[in-house]
Amino acid sequence: xxxxxxxxxxxxxxxxxxxxxxxxxxxxxxxxxxxxxxxxxxxxxxxxxxxxxxxxxxxxxxxxxxxxxxxxxxxxxxxxxxxxxxxxxxxxxxxxxxxxxxxxxxxxxxxxxxxxxxxxxxxxxxxxxxxxxxxxxxxxxxxxxxxxxxxxxxxxxxxxxxxxxxxxxxxxxxxxxxxxxxxxxxxxxxxxxxxxxxxxxxxxxxxxxxxxxxxxxxxxxxxxxxxxxxxxxxxxxxxxxxxxxxxxxxxxxxxxxxxxxxxxxxxxxxxxxxxxxxxxxxxxxxxxxxxxxxxxxxxxxxxxxxxxxxxxxxxxxxxxxxxxxxxxxxxxxxxxxxxxxxxxxxx
Numbered sequence: 001x002x003x004x005x006x007x008x009x010x011x012x013x014x015x016x017x018x019x020x021x022x023x024x025x026x027x028x029x030x031x032x033x034x035x036x037x038x039x040x041x042x043x044x045x046x047x048x049x050x051x052x053x054x055x056x057x058x059x060x061x062x063x064x065x066x067x068x069x070x071x072x073x074x075x076x077x078x079x080x081x082x083x084x085x086x087x088x089x090x091x092x093x094x095x096x097x098x099x100x101x102x103x104x105x106x107x108x109x110x111x112x113x114x115x116x117x118x119x120x121x122x123x124x125x126x127x128x129x130x131x132x133x134x135x136x137x138x139x140x141x142x143x144x145x146x147x148x149x150x151x152x153x154x155x156x157x158x159x160x161x162x163x164x165x166x167x168x169x170x171x172x173x174x175x176x177x178x179x180x181x182x183x184x185x186x187x188x189x190x191x192x193x194x195x196x197x198x199x200x201x202x203x204x205x206x207x208x209x210x211x212x213x214x215x216x217x218x219x220x221x222x223x224x225x226x227x228x229x230x231x232x233x234x235x236x237x238x239x240x241x242x243x244x245x246x247x248x249x250x251x252x253x254x255x256x257x258x259x260x261x262x263x264x265x266x267x268x269x270x271x272x273x274x275x276x277x278x279x280x281x282x283x284x285x286x287x288x289x290x291x292x293x294x295x296x297x298x299x300x301x302x303x304x305x306x307x308x309x310x311x312x313x314x315x316x317x318x319x320x321x322x323x324x325x326x327x328x329x330x331x332x333x334x335x336x337x338x339x340x341x342x343x344x345x346x347x
Contacts, residue, residue: 001071002044010038010071011063013056017047038071051244051258052236054302058253061295081293082119083111084216086173091162092155093169095123095132110176112293113219122216125209127151129187130168175213176220184210226250226288226296231277231318233269234303234310235333237261243334245269247276251295266330273326277318309333 001010014020024031024039031039050056064072083101086108087093097119101109113119127133131153136144146152154161174180191206232248241262247255254276259265288296303310311333317326 001038001042001069002046003041004043006044008067008069009041010069011060011067013053013060015053021045034071034074051238052307054236054246054298054308055253055256057298057302058295061298065291081112081114082116083109083113084119084123084176085109086169093166095126095169095172097123108173110216110220111223112288113216114293114297118212118215122209122212125187125212126172126183129190129206129209132165132168134165176216178217178220178224184213187213222296222300223288223293225300226292227286229286231273231313231315232299232303232310233273233313233330233333234308236307236309245272247272248299249277251292251299266327266334269330269334270326273313274318277313 001008001012003009012020024035024042048059050059081099083098084095085098085101086095087106088108089106097116098109101111111119128151131151132155133146133151134144134155135146135152136142136156142156143154144152144156147154147156153164155165168183171180171183175183187206187210191203191210194200194203194206229250230248232246234246234248236244236246238244238258241260242258243261244256244258246253255272257272259268302308311329313326313329317329
């Protein structure tokens with residue numbers, strides 16, 4: 001969307017462009033002040049057609065990043081990306097939300113996450129389940145108000161409760177790292193106990209807390225997957241006779257092309273894989289930046305959708321003198337009816 005000077009005001013995507021554009025001019029009384037202001041300055045449109053919704057999402061993300069349209073910035077908080085910060089040392093360790101992680105050996109950070117409300121909900125659920133809501137964490141031998149209400153396990157009193165609190169934080173760190181699932185196991189047991197006691201209100205609350213905490217784990221998996229810098233060949237079927245190939249590295253589409261589904265296309269696809277995925281000495285993990293978060297979620301969601309079949313290609317498959325493994329994997333990928341679950345290969 002552009003103003004009278006040709007300046008881009010807003011970039012968006014839609015499955016049905018006509019309906020999306022009309023929505024800005026219908027029911028204007030229900031629009032936010034930002035939308036009303038956008039429509040007031042709107043004078044022209046450009047549009048780009050894509051073959052797939054995945055391409056549209058990625059193009060939208062790329063254009064917003066490069067153009068930085070005024071109304072895309074206005075509609076997204078500058079503090080959209082947040083982190084969970086957990087103290088590793090000290091007598092009174094804390095678990096808080098942070099916007100700018102700093103190099104500090106006394107803390108560990110998880111994220112970035114894109115929704116503060118989701119993170120708030122997960123941390124609130126964790127604290128309620130394990131009674132971590134201490135209202136006087138720095139007090140010495142003095143019980144806080146929440147302790148008397150039953151929502152603090154007594155860390156304000158020091159002693160064994162302080163160690164119990166620290167153990168819960170360590171287990172939560174293990175959960176976010178994917179090495180310790182005991183936090184979720186305990187929460188599930190709390191839900192079952194409440195249900196067996198016919199306290200269905202409490203059981204429902206535990207279920208919501210479990211879902212909120214589990215959502216953090218899913219986001220961490222997206223970030224971990226992206227940081228591993230995989231070489232990915234993905235295929236989406238456009239019609240009964242046409243498929244589209246995407247070669248993806250991290251959050252970048254290196255190559256995409258449409259192929260007729262009939263005939264032997266493995267050699268063409270293999271040639272592009274060898275051309276675009278350069279064999280490297282090392283494929284080291286690199287921390288994901290804030291600018292990559294949205295694209296990382298788009299790629300991860302696409303790969304795990306029903307419309308996509310994909311293959312992760314290890315570095316040792318990129319040796320032109322040893323093509324047999326890649327040939328077989330491509331044959332399996334192209335012959336799969338819908339979603340090819342790639343096996344795990346050791347390099």
